[in-house]
Amino acid sequence: xxxxxxxxxxxxxxxxxxxxxxxxxxxxxxxxxxxxxxxxxxxxxxxxxxxxxxxxxxxxxxxxxxxxxxxxxxxxxxxxxxxxxxxxxxxxxxxxxxxxxxxxxxxxxxxxxxxxxxxxxxxxxxxxxxxxxxxxxxxxxxxxxxxxxxxxxxxxxxxxxxxxxxxxxxxxxxxxxxxxxxxxxxxxxxxxxxxxxxxxxxxxxxxxxxxxxxxxxxxxxxxxxxxxxxxxxxxxxxxxxxxxxxxxxxxxxxxxxxxxxxxxxxxxxxxxxxxxxxxxxxxxxxxxxxxxxxxxxxxxxxxxxxxxxxxxxxxxxxxxxxxxxxxxxxxxxxxxxxxxxxxxxxxxxxxxxxxxxxxxxxxxxxxxxxxxxxxxxxxxxxxxxxxxxxxx
Numbered sequence: 001x002x003x004x005x006x007x008x009x010x011x012x013x014x015x016x017x018x019x020x021x022x023x024x025x026x027x028x029x030x031x032x033x034x035x036x037x038x039x040x041x042x043x044x045x046x047x048x049x050x051x052x053x054x055x056x057x058x059x060x061x062x063x064x065x066x067x068x069x070x071x072x073x074x075x076x077x078x079x080x081x082x083x084x085x086x087x088x089x090x091x092x093x094x095x096x097x098x099x100x101x102x103x104x105x106x107x108x109x110x111x112x113x114x115x116x117x118x119x120x121x122x123x124x125x126x127x128x129x130x131x132x133x134x135x136x137x138x139x140x141x142x143x144x145x146x147x148x149x150x151x152x153x154x155x156x157x158x159x160x161x162x163x164x165x166x167x168x169x170x171x172x173x174x175x176x177x178x179x180x181x182x183x184x185x186x187x188x189x190x191x192x193x194x195x196x197x198x199x200x201x202x203x204x205x206x207x208x209x210x211x212x213x214x215x216x217x218x219x220x221x222x223x224x225x226x227x228x229x230x231x232x233x234x235x236x237x238x239x240x241x242x243x244x245x246x247x248x249x250x251x252x253x254x255x256x257x258x259x260x261x262x263x264x265x266x267x268x269x270x271x272x273x274x275x276x277x278x279x280x281x282x283x284x285x286x287x288x289x290x291x292x293x294x295x296x297x298x299x300x301x302x303x304x305x306x307x308x309x310x311x312x313x314x315x316x317x318x319x320x321x322x323x324x325x326x327x328x329x330x331x332x333x334x335x336x337x338x339x340x341x342x343x344x345x346x347x348x349x350x351x352x353x354x355x356x357x358x359x360x361x362x363x364x365x366x367x368x369x370x371x372x373x374x375x376x377x378x379x380x381x382x383x384x385x386x387x388x389x390x391x392x
Contacts (some may be wrong), residue, residue: 001236002195002215005223006108006165007156009029011187011228013179014071014197018380019208020171023195024048025061027169031110032070043073045102046110049095086121090229096153096166097383103157103164111154115171116147137182144186144225151190179214193217207381212239225278231285238263238289258291268301274296280305292359 004010007160012020028046035043048065050058058078060315065071075098079091092113099109111121120143135141153169172187177199179188187193193216202209221229242263265288284305287293296304 001212001232002193002210003219003221003224003228004167004193004217005156005167005219006167008193008217008219008223009151009154009168009170009191010217011170011172011191012197013174013188013194014209015174015177015185015199018197018199018202020173021057021061021114021199022170023197023208024169025064026116028065028074028110028112029068029070032068033278042108042110044110045099046070046074046112047095047099048074048076048112048114049092050076050080050083050114051091052079052115052122053114055080055082065384075141085122085125089119089126092116092119096150096168099166100153102153103166104162106162106164108165108167110167110169113150113168113170115173116150116187116252117173117183120146139182143183147183148186148190151187160205177214192219205271206267210270213235213243226283228278228285231282231289235266235285235289239266258294261294262288262291264270264298265296265301268298269305271302293355 002010012023014020025048028048031044031046048061050061055078058076058080062071062076065076074373075095077091077095077098078316079087095111095113099111102109120139123143123146124134124139128138130132132140137141148170151168151170154166156165157163168191170187170191172184174181174184179185179196194214196210196211196214197209198214217223221233238259241259245257246263266279266285269284269288288301293301295302
């Protein structure tokens with residue numbers, strides 16, 4: 001829904017503790033998965049710049065990247081809260097300079113700035129110590145130039161110049177969901193779109209808590225994967241209509257229209273672990289978008305998805321004697337990967353294949369899921385499947 005192209009500047013904005021860093025780190029980890037499938041000279045180099053964060057947070061992110069094997073392609077730069085304001089001010093510029101080094105050599109680089117609001121605070125501190133006249137919110141008059149000269153260095157070069165790129169993911173923290181604050185509006189006007197994380201959605205249990213109405217990518221679908229473009233073309237409209245109907249029906253009886261039924265299941269699908277797999281998302285979204293999950297209870301949607309994308313568990317869970325289903329779980333991911341990476345469009349054959357196999361999946365598990373009456377039984381079944389996975 002919010003595609004990001006090479007050379008783009010996409011802002012991640014939201015209140016404290018709403019998952020902004022998780023989205024950025026997941027993006028870095030997903031680049032590692034892509035790098036493992038392409039030539040090393042075309043691998044994406046990631047640069048994570050931590051500004052004004054606690055040392056414990058930087059160490060936690062470093063361990064997470066190490067556990068996924070991301071440090072092979074990632075540089076972590078940190079100007080922690082214990083560092084002088086001058087270092088916090090200069091850290092993002094050092095990070096983008098390293099990115100330009102790779103861009104000028106025809107490589108692709110991803111720069112994450114976590115976060116620019118703390119850089120602005122450090123710059124304000126330096127300016128006040130220098131007795132420069134303060135402006136709005138005590139920031140100096142050139143605070144806009146502080147961020148514009150950083151983010152404008154994100155670009156994609158022409159093939160004649162090597163074809164390299166620097167993609168920027170700046171993070172800005174808001175207070176009480178106020179997107180009209182000084183620094184927030186400045187960075188929004190500079191970037192090519194924003195991903196807005198809502199506190200209400202986060203406290204309501206949605207992970208990631210992306211507000212679809214306020215999130216936008218000005219590049220549009222031209223930078224989107226062809227497979228995801230075919231699957232998620234109508235997704236944003238359905239979610240927006242679902243949010244509107246859900247807000248109007250608060251305290252009253254909800255009318256079970258198609259947007260309400262599918263919107264609730266989309267929200268359940270989006271409650272995902274970090275990081276998530278791109279190919280699995282295509283299968284799940286296609287099944288929901290085309291109504292194959294309409295008869296599945298909302299509480300069981302994630303369980304259906306878990307069985308759908310974990311082929312070994314699908315085989316263990318009562319499908320060993322079903323030869324056709326066994327072939328399905330063995331070949332599904334391979335076929336999806338082949339078509340999405342090698343076909344210019346999401347062709348009819350792939351759609352038909354997904355439709356048949358999704359129907360088969362629902363037919364095979366519908367009776368089993370309807371037989372489960374309590375939440376306790378669902379948890380027991382999940383624990384059994386988790387133990388099967390660990391034993392493999």
